[in-house]
Amino acid sequence: MRKLIAGMKISVDGKVEGTEHGADWVEAWSEDYGLTPQIDACLLGGGMYPGYEQYWSGIQNDPAKPAWITGNPPTPSELEWARFSAQTPHYVLSSTLTSALWTNTIFVRGLEEIAALKQQAGKDIYLVGGARATASLIDAGLVDELRLIAYPLIAGAGKALFETTEHRHGLELRKVQQLEYGRVSLIYGIVNGAG
Ligand SMILES: NC(=O)c1ccc[n+]([C@@H]2O[C@H](COP(=O)([O-])OP(=O)(O)OC[C@H]3O[C@@H](n4cnc5c(N)ncnc54)[C@H](OP(=O)(O)O)[C@@H]3O)[C@@H](O)[C@H]2O)c1
Numbered sequence: 001m002r003k004l005i006a007g008m009k010i011s012v013d014g015k016v017e018g019t020e021h022g023a024d025w026v027e028a029w030s031e032d033y034g035l036t037p038q039i040d041a042c043l044l045g046g047g048m049y050p051g052y053e054q055y056w057s058g059i060q061n062d063p064a065k066p067a068w069i070t071g072n073p074p075t076p077s078e079l080e081w082a083r084f085s086a087q088t089p090h091y092v093l094s095s096t097l098t099s100a101l102w103t104n105t106i107f108v109r110g111l112e113e114i115a116a117l118k119q120q121a122g123k124d125i126y127l128v129g130g131a132r133a134t135a136s137l138i139d140a141g142l143v144d145e146l147r148l149i150a151y152p153l154i155a156g157a158g159k160a161l162f163e164t165t166e167h168r169h170g171l172e173l174r175k176v177q178q179l180e181y182g183r184v185s186l187i188y189g190i191v192n193g194a195g
Pocket residue numbers: 007008009010015016017022023044045046047048049093094095096097109110111128129130131132133134136137159
């Protein structure tokens with residue numbers, strides 16, 4: 001079965017964004033979890049999808065221009081993700097969104113469709129976010145692995161990754177790696193059903 005793998009950049013206090021300037025401690029929104037070679041589909045919540053589409057469309061259409069959100073020219077890794085995302089199916093969990101600019105975007109209306117997607121043949125699926133979609137997919141036992149990059153910051157007020165998670169889930173530490181700028185990469189298997 002294909003694995004569903006969530007990747008998120010968080011502050012040490014578990015925030016995916018602050019109250020005023022988003023996650024301004026994140027210097028680039030590239031896929032920095034080492035997932036690209038093993039995935040052939042992305043999954044996103046309807047809350048984050050419009051901004052995601054706008055951000056990566058901007059880089060796809062004008063790679064030299066400073067990217068919206070970071071305000072900096074896209075990094076080499078962001079350019080790579082812009083290319084990869086343009087040719088990779090994106091599944092969007094939403095009961096309200098009905099149209100997307102990208103022809104490779106497919107709307108899914110319920111968690112059972114995601115369970116069915118995991119049963120299809122293919123490589124693994126990258127759960128890009130956001131916070132509520134990730135929390136509810138973890139609660140539904142559909143997420144197999146969690147890849148976090150923890151930034152050296154206590155963000156204080158903001159949106160917590162696990163704010164809407166309702167159930168307890170055991171984690172199995174698979175890999176820890178110290179990254180540049182005081183960041184830490186953490187890979188956990190999620191022990192579904194036996195936490
Ligand atoms: N730091 C990071 O690495 C990172 C990565 C990605 C995103 N983010 C942040 O995450 C934020 C977006 O997250 P979010 O929590 O607001 O929105 P979200 O998780 O992207 O989307 C939530 C939406 O998904 C739809 N949905 C349908 N069924 C659902 C279900 N069973 N469970 C949950 N959602 C369901 C609903 O949309 P409908 O109302 O249309 O049904 C719901 O409003 C952004 O602010 C972004 O900055 C951070």
